Amino acid sequence: xxxxxxxxxxxxxxxxxxxxxxxLSTLPHCIEGHxxxxxxxxxxxxxxxxxxxxGDTLAGIAGSLAFLWIIITVLLQRNELAxxxxxxxxxxxxxxxxxxxxxxQVDLLVKQGEIFDEEQKQRKESQIGEVFRQDLKLLxxxxxxxxxxxxxxxxxxxxxxxxxxxxYQNLSDDHLGLFLLPPHRESDVEEQYIGFHEYLTExxxxxxxxxxxxxITQKTNDFEKLLLILETCENLLWRxxxxxxxxxxxxxxxxxxxxxxxxNELKTLPIWKDAx
Numbered sequence: 001x002x003x004x005x006x007x008x009x010x011x012x013x014x015x016x017x018x019x020x021x022x023x024l025s026t027l028p029h030c031i032e033g034h035x036x037x038x039x040x041x042x043x044x045x046x047x048x049x050x051x052x053x054x055g056d057t058l059a060g061i062a063g064s065l066a067f068l069w070i071i072i073t074v075l076l077q078r079n080e081l082a083x084x085x086x087x088x089x090x091x092x093x094x095x096x097x098x099x100x101x102x103x104x105q106v107d108l109l110v111k112q113g114e115i116f117d118e119e120q121k122q123r124k125e126s127q128i129g130e131v132f133r134q135d136l137k138l139l140x141x142x143x144x145x146x147x148x149x150x151x152x153x154x155x156x157x158x159x160x161x162x163x164x165x166x167x168y169q170n171l172s173d174d175h176l177g178l179f180l181l182p183p184h185r186e187s188d189v190e191e192q193y194i195g196f197h198e199y200l201t202e203x204x205x206x207x208x209x210x211x212x213x214x215x216i217t218q219k220t221n222d223f224e225k226l227l228l229i230l231e232t233c234e235n236l237l238w239r240x241x242x243x244x245x246x247x248x249x250x251x252x253x254x255x256x257x258x259x260x261x262x263x264n265e266l267k268t269l270p271i272w273k274d275a276x
């Protein structure tokens with residue numbers, strides 16, 4: 001029972017109790033052995049009673065009413081405490097729902113951040129990949145223009161035969177011109193790089209052998225071209241670390257690292273006239 005109905009119920013019991021007191025006060029009280037004419041009602045007896053008796057009667061009535069309202073008060077307090085507990089429970093549930101909502105919101109923000117980072121990463125990889133593929137084409141053009149020309153002692157043909165990366169030309173009875181020519185294929189980038197790898201491998205073998213046998217009589221002037229090619233290689237190798245998986249596989253297929261290593265080997269050979 002809630003607060004207001006309980007208070008009304010207390011007033012109702014109080015009214016019943018007072019009504020009973022009034023009814024009891026109107027009942028006649030006859031002393032045993034006396035005639036009916038000697039009977040008086042209880043209220044008259046109360047009026048005629050001594051002060052102590054009056055006090056005891058009023059104290060009994062007041063005590064009964066006080067006990068009744070103590071019970072009503074306890075019940076009211078119990079209801080209030082139950083309402084407070086229910087309100088606290090509702091508050092805890094609401095806080096729990098708010099905490100869950102905030103957790104979900106944080107998770108959503110984290111996922112959005114991860115998606116944004118992934119998109120930024122893919123965009124960056126795409127941009128770097130585009131520059132990487134352009135540099136691959138630039139390296140193709142640079143290697144095509146890389147045509148070292150050396151003078152070697154004749155008759156070099158006794159030492160080298162079946163030259164596939166260039167040709168010899170007689171310059172005099174004692175000297176031959178060695179012209180190294182990269183392959184020129186109208187094909188895709190991957191096939192061109194496969195041809196360049198074969199070309200540079202044979203160039204490195206031939207030039208190393210010529211240096212070892214001390215057959216070079218005049219060095220080449222193409223060192224500056226080689227430096228430009230190596231600069232492009234450095235850019236490609238640096239960007240390779242930042243590439244996406246697809247472009248990394250492309251770099252592996254064209255043997256980029258091996259080609260750059262072969263070019264660096266050529267740089268170390270003592271065949272360059274304009275080398276510092």
